[in-house]
Amino acid sequence: xxxxxxxxxxxxxxxxxxxxxxxxxxxxxxxxxxxxxxxxxxxxxxxxxxxxxxxxxxxxxxxxxxxxxxxxxxxxxxxxxxxxxxxxxxxxxxxxxxxxxxxxxxxxxxxxxxxxx
Numbered sequence: 861x862x863x864x865x866x867x868x869x870x871x872x873x874x875x876x877x878x879x880x881x882x883x884x885x886x887x888x889x890x891x892x893x894x895x896x897x898x899x900x901x902x903x904x905x906x907x908x909x910x911x912x913x914x915x916x917x918x919x920x921x922x923x924x925x926x927x928x929x930x931x932x933x934x935x936x937x938x939x940x941x942x943x944x945x946x947x948x949x950x951x952x953x954x955x956x957x958x959x960x961x962x963x964x965x966x967x968x969x970x971x972x973x974x975x976x977x
Contacts, residue, residue: 895932907932917956918972
């Protein structure tokens with residue numbers, strides 16, 4: 861989803877959970893290329909990102925290699941056209957659309973459907 865800057869005022873970032881949509885924060889709280897951690901109702905955390913094109917992404921914030929809730933603090937980039945976040949600890953890269961680890965095909969994190977409404 862790409863939004864013009866003047867249309868973002870008042871929009872809320874929402875994640876789809878099993879029981880419906882969960883409001884995370886205002887879209888204006890996100891900075892392209894930087895993550896925000898959100899506490900979910902069940903106690904887990906999600907890492908929410910936007911890129912310079914206005915696309916939104918959300919993954920589980922827990923790094924499966926270390927168990928630390930740090931993916932929201934990772935560096936974003938692209939690899940072969942795929943957007944990713946690299947864990948700030950051991951640098952494994954996770955596809956922002958699917959949650960698949962780009963460095964170990966046997967590992968993935970939950971990817972959430974996300975929208976601005």
